[in-house]
Amino acid sequence: MTRRAALALASLLAGCAERRATVARPPSPSPDAGAAATGRACLPAGTFVRGAAGRRRRDERDPRTVAVGAFCIDRTLVTRAEFARFVAATGHVTDAERRGFGIESVEGMLDWEWRRAPHASWRRPFTTEDADTRSFLRDDAPVVMVSWHDASAFCAWRRGRLPTEDEWEYAMRAGSQGTRFPWGDRLTDERGRARINRWEGASHARNDRGDGYVYVSPVRAFAPNPWGLYDPAGNVWQWTADAYLTGDAGVGSERVLRGGSWWCAACTCEGYGLWYRGHTEARAAFSNNGFRCAYDAAERE
Amino acid sequence: MRPRGLALALSLLAACTKSPPRAPRLAPEPVAAPRAIAPAPTAVVDAGAAVDAAPPPAAPGPWASAWTDPAAVARLAADCNFRPPPDPETDEGSPLLCATDIEQQSCSYDPCHENVDLPCRRGCGRSCTSCDARCRGACGRCRASCHDEACVRACAASCGQCLQGCLTEKDRCLTAGCTARYQACFHRSVLHFRNGPCLASCTRCGDACPEGDENHHRCLSRCLIRERACTAEEREHCAWDGQAYGRDYLEELDAGVDASP
Numbered sequence: 001m002t003r004r005a006a007l008a009l010a011s012l013l014a015g016c017a018e019r020r021a022t023v024a025r026p027p028s029p030s031p032d033a034g035a036a037a038t039g040r041a042c043l044p045a046g047t048f049v050r051g052a053a054g055r056r057r058r059d060e061r062d063p064r065t066v067a068v069g070a071f072c073i074d075r076t077l078v079t080r081a082e083f084a085r086f087v088a089a090t091g092h093v094t095d096a097e098r099r100g101f102g103i104e105s106v107e108g109m110l111d112w113e114w115r116r117a118p119h120a121s122w123r124r125p126f127t128t129e130d131a132d133t134r135s136f137l138r139d140d141a142p143v144v145m146v147s148w149h150d151a152s153a154f155c156a157w158r159r160g161r162l163p164t165e166d167e168w169e170y171a172m173r174a175g176s177q178g179t180r181f182p183w184g185d186r187l188t189d190e191r192g193r194a195r196i197n198r199w200e201g202a203s204h205a206r207n208d209r210g211d212g213y214v215y216v217s218p219v220r221a222f223a224p225n226p227w228g229l230y231d232p233a234g235n236v237w238q239w240t241a242d243a244y245l246t247g248d249a250g251v252g253s254e255r256v257l258r259g260g261s262w263w264c265a266a267c268t269c270e271g272y273g274l275w276y277r278g279h280t281e282a283r284a285a286f287s288n289n290g291f292r293c294a295y296d297a298a299e300r301e
Numbered sequence: 302m303r304p305r306g307l308a309l310a311l312s313l314l315a316a317c318t319k320s321p322p323r324a325p326r327l328a329p330e331p332v333a334a335p336r337a338i339a340p341a342p343t344a345v346v347d348a349g350a351a352v353d354a355a356p357p358p359a360a361p362g363p364w365a366s367a368w369t370d371p372a373a374v375a376r377l378a379a380d381c382n383f384r385p386p387p388d389p390e391t392d393e394g395s396p397l398l399c400a401t402d403i404e405q406q407s408c409s410y411d412p413c414h415e416n417v418d419l420p421c422r423r424g425c426g427r428s429c430t431s432c433d434a435r436c437r438g439a440c441g442r443c444r445a446s447c448h449d450e451a452c453v454r455a456c457a458a459s460c461g462q463c464l465q466g467c468l469t470e471k472d473r474c475l476t477a478g479c480t481a482r483y484q485a486c487f488h489r490s491v492l493h494f495r496n497g498p499c500l501a502s503c504t505r506c507g508d509a510c511p512e513g514d515e516n517h518h519r520c521l522s523r524c525l526i527r528e529r530a531c532t533a534e535e536r537e538h539c540a541w542d543g544q545a546y547g548r549d550y551l552e553e554l555d556a557g558v559d560a561s562p
Binding site for chain 2: 080084087088094097103110112114115119237269279280281286289
């Protein structure tokens, strides 16, 4: 075995080494700073640079300027309490409830491991209840185990829709360019406090709880981006309206999710950040997938 | 080395072969049923959490969500070989069957992943099917020794736990198991490209076919085929990434930074 191969194997076995953060860029001003108290942020039309040179994943490369029209977007992820009101009002049955299972990953499982969780749904998105999994049950926790269909139905009920991928990244970037987060590339603030909810630990066997959470965090637990939008990365993956296309496969049944989640660690998907593109089946209900809604600019609160 | 580390190392070394891979071993022993899915533990209340008091009434679900559900156990008590039909409304396969995969949550797209994924999935499915057959065989043997209904029900309950264990193992195989194979495949692919004859060919052809030219890809493809130094997969790497394919990955590994693809 060559030295390089040995190093590679050792590194793969070592698991989640931390990536080095680079210097942060100063944020851009909020386009609607006066509306910070409302549940939605209404953003003017604008452009941003999507993709980053040097990204290993092919569909995250090739920086290009993208134009986005004016639109509004929820400041926070949709909470469990909000989703409960929707279900009470409409009688909506989620895909997980219809199918009889959600998909979960919990502390102690292998890296990348997921399993079907019989009877789990947004109401109780786990099979084993303990002090950590009870974080899913908070009123202000992001709703999870909702499929793309469920998320779309909720947003339609609110006279909104899921954001497109471009809208999502434009809003979450808040004027930043080329950085992993809207505030730069660092995972912590100047006092060393975590800025996002992600998986911290050498493996999924144990979460070091450095950010204070094992699973989901309340939707306003961390500071927002410069445009007042919470959880621009981490906590839960966020459904977008867009289908995921690979090569010449054309339109499929997968949809794109953005932002990364509490499950994402350096050793697994590493997807917490603004350029990562997650994707899964539209019907899938994972315990780390949630959403927020967008609204046409004319559809204000 | 801990058993898990050893298992992962072996998995990484196994890499991606063209022949159907051996799926991770699933089988619970036929007689001793595997442990049931997570038992419902006592709730531990987090005093600081604002827990939702009462979500709306639960919606009606399918007839059974797990083999350990009473409805499923009752069917097994009547017939060890009972298999639920597809959902009549959606035609979706039952989540209680090995043939039904849980969805995967992928963060990236890579041809290596695609190449590994399908054979790995098949291997996991075959292992689950074998596991399923062993559970049902054990169920039949158990029933044969019964003299009353209570005994039959106990056999069915044990069979349900066994079958559910097969599904949990399959999920682990499909997610953690196949990803380990994918990572090993990516690593091998990079080493092969960067240490093999294709790299020089890719560099030469890249120089001969300027980027930005509308015929770049056609020119590159013809050049690489003419030179015969690259496999079809390597030609694709060269077309997508040029001669830089895998370079950052190896540099990050050398620097000790995790570089999982």
